[in-house]
Amino acid sequence: MNSILKSKWTKAVVFLICLVPLGVLIWEAFTGNLSSNPTQFLEHATGDWTLRFVALTLCISPLRKILNQPQLIRFRKMLGLFAFFYGCCHFSVYLTFDQVFDLHGIWADVMKRRYITVGFSGFVLMIPLAVTSTAGMIRRLGNRRWTILHRAIYITAIAGVIHFYWLVKSDIHLPLEYAAVMATLLGWRIYDHYTKAPKPAPSNRPVAKQSTTTVAPD
């Protein structure tokens, strides 16, 4: 198991799998299968995948500990960046087709409509995380500050679910399913934090220097 996780090929395969949703959307666009309201279809599809990748990113830390597979950390950055990537697609569809590059309209939406306010905030919060996702930035920021900064992903996760919940008109089943997943992932962290009073073992993040007192942002 460990050797599979360590293999560079595994990383390449995971990378390609993460691109499948985009490939499917492009295929559907070229075959005219984006429904009768293509913009809404693209908005929903890219929004869904953003939330799913945020959830997948948040799965890494629990799975590392529960399955005792510290090597899983190799995939966290990639999944997080894919969450940001699909978030960018989501925002681009809104910018291009929904607002047709009307920056005033976007600003009005952000200020006026709470579901857009919260969704946009969650998206913007991912920008510094993406920018500081490199090993060099971790070194520059220092592990402790980097860790605190990257806890912002929890806010993005919550904001994303609220964005979806406030968006739907009356059928709240799907947003509640996402809420349950995120609550489980965040709840595990609270549980983990309070059940292991002594600090957990140093994380296996591939960073050269780090103090043993740091906690991975999980």
Place this chain on the structure above:
Amino acid sequence: MLLKQSPEFKYSDITPRDVYVNRRKFLYGMGLAGGLALAGKALLDVVNPSARAYASTKLGGLASSPFSTTEKVSPEQVVTTYNNFYEFGTDKADPAKNAQKFVTSPWTVSVEGEVGKPRKFSMEEIMKLAPLEERIYRHRCVEAWSIVVPWVGYSFSTIAKLVEPNSNARYVAFESYFDKKQMPLWGRAGIDLPYVEGLRMDEAMHPLTLLGMGMYGETLPNQDGAPVRMVIPWKYGFKSAKSLVKIKFVKDQPPTTWNITNAHEYGFYSNVNPKVDHPRWSQAKEVRLPGFFKNTPTQMFNGYGDQVASLYNGMDLKKNF
């Protein structure tokens, strides 16, 4: 013991030598042909979208109407596969799939309340109350998308006059069919059912207000509100109740489904109004389906202001949204 010596192969079963020799190429070729066939089918689907799966009856001898717009009619595929009909599921594609087996015959509509001659109409009677007209109306959804639909029907006032509303009749309440057995997804709708809607009497009696029995020259598909529905072109789509079973003339403003669900977002009037924002969507622009860009400016009263603006003289349309 006789052993029958039948040959194990016929000559034609033997693989030709060049196919055998080039068997890898042959397999690639098969794969390529399969891929091309798939691509070709996808291409054909684009050119000629799959046939509609619902049964409908052609409606002949339709009169044209001066109320019709000359704008380009939306593709029928769009109007029949992109529906808000929450009884059959909340995804836009759900009703087309889940309403296939919806039983719409026999069907009766009870017209009652503050009227001199309350009456139940069979669908056959409704079809013959007046000559059927084709009316091409713009249809604007509160979700900021729009379509142009060639409806078939006649003015609602036709049926209203037959039951002779009395002076107490100040509003009309509409009720849609509801049956948990036929609509198993009802529990996910998140709205109270049966679906109810309402109009003020003068709105209901306006000649633009249509009792719709068909579209695209045929009876209504189930997902579009078969067998009979309301069409009020200057109001957001949800005001036009589908699959009507009851029409009741009443004294007081009747409750309406989306207003019950969220009074802050959906008013009783719900006239198309680009200046009154919905909390979730700006109403200034719309996307004309199946287009991509939301850049068609929304018109006051959906462009029917010349006919209906006088109904609201002196009313604050921001307050009475």
